[in-house]
Amino acid sequence: MIGPNTPVNQVYLYSLQAGGIGAGLNNTDLQEAVSNKIWYDPVISSAGSKVIYCGEDPAISKYLSSDKNQRYLSLCRVFYSATNVPLGIIEVKKSFEAISNMIEGYQYSFSEKIYIFDSEGNMIYPVDDLSEGKQYYEAVMSQNAEDIDGDHIIYYNDAYLLAQTSDYTGFSTVVAVDQNQLLAPIRSYLFTNLGLLFFIMLSIIVLSFFIARFISRPLNRIYLNLKNFDITQDDSTEFFQVDTHITELNALYDAFLKMQNKVKLSINRELTLQQREMQARMLALQAQMNPHFLYNSLSTIQAMADEGMDRQIMDMCQSMSRILRYISSDKEQLVTVDQEIKYTIDFLKCMKARFDDDLIYNIVIPEELRNVRIPKLCLQLIVENSIKFMTKEKSPPWKINIKGSYNEQYWEIRVQDNGPGFQEDELRMLQEKIEQINQTGVLPNLELNGMGLMNIYIRLKLLYGGEHIFRLENADGPGGAIVTIGGWKENE
DSSP states (O other): OOSTTOSOSEEEEEESSSOEEEEESOOSEEOSOGGGSTTHHHHHHTTTOOEEEEEEOHHHHTTOSOGGGGEEEEEEEEEEOTTSOEEEEEEEEEETHHHHHHHHTSOOSSOOEEEEEOTTSOEEEOSSOHHHHHHHHHHHHTSOHHHHSTTOOEEETTEEEEEEEOTTTOOEEEEEEEHHHHHHHHHHHHHHHHHHHHHHHHHHHHHHHHHHHHHHHHHHHHHHHHHTOOOOSSSTTOOOOOOOSOHHHHHHHHHHHHHHHHHHHHHHHHHHHHHHHHHHHHHHHHHHHHHHHHHHHHHHHHHHHHTTOHHHHHHHHHHHHHHHHHHHOOSOSEEEHHHHHHHHHHHHHHHHHHHGGGEEEEEEOOGGGTTOEEETTHHHHHHHHHHHHHHHHSOSOEEEEEEEEEOSSEEEEEEEEOSOOOOHHHHHHHHHHHHHHHHHOOOOOOOSTTOHHHHHHHHHHHHHTTOEEEEEEEOSSSSOEEEEEEEEGGGO
């Protein structure tokens, strides 16, 4: 143990009773009981066989200047007397630095990583990569026993693993090679040897591209014209003249020009017919409201006459005249929310002339919503419907609240009363009618009684093409119906 080529760094001779002596870096007498050593039980149970252990020994390391030598390989075994009686334990220590230097001096071909584990599965090299090394060890140990040793390669977590267990020490060595590093030489070979072929193929592709472009340029011009063609009423997408320098293609393109003119004329006629059809439908639906309003108003006047409300009847007749002029005018199918609110207030005044303080209404419409255009008589019909059912089925006071909202995406107007609300079967019937209209596109026949809400829905659908808001619901708590209409801002 003296000289430049010391086979071991330290030898300890322990008595089984107490104490021991050391030779090498530490030549002091030992007072510690050997039974306190971590390897004591395995050594005693080995019955004279060797036990190899890797660990630290501060008693030796304090004689060294480098912290690298604090880990040692220890070979321990029991020694016996001539009569085969255990006398003590001998421990031979060798610095792990020699093994570390050997591994670190290895010429790596694929940047492989080497891990060493003792017989208990504890990693003894390296000491700074415990997590990854432990994962590799567990992957190896999970294989069949015959697959662990030898030339069997295990693939795990984008790495190839090769394991070997020493019969002498019981230590296991796991070599891990990253898949990318292992395949790097193959990729380099492919890139190097196929480079010329790739260049030739690229040259052929580029040459073919320019030849095809030169030949197909006239066809591309025609294709772009057809692709950008849109059926509009202006001339922004008219085909422009293209000279292909090929007689057959010129004839084909002339046919396309004639086809464009014929298609635009046909589409314009179709759009005109559709607009006139929608206008006729809107006028018909709006015309249905005239007798509907007149019928309800005459019923109200009759009730007021029975009660002797002559003065109120005169005021109501004047308001009715203004409302009838408004609803019977075919000049405009769409009106602003501000106009609709104005005539809705006239109608509410008519009703208030009859019901006096028993009818209470409140209207809140934001300024930015007042210029939005809606079908005529939408709000008035909803209010009329609310008053009809409130006064018939609920005792006063009767309340109507009209509230509008307007944001960046949509607008809506909500009409809420404190009446009995919608019956479940009534709501279901209305939803079924709406669903039928959405599925078939066929407008149902509307009778005079109960036609108001469906009339509003149909006109909103015709106006906004289905992109509208129409909700029927009951308010939380006892009674109260809520009708909400609206539209998305892009449809204004």
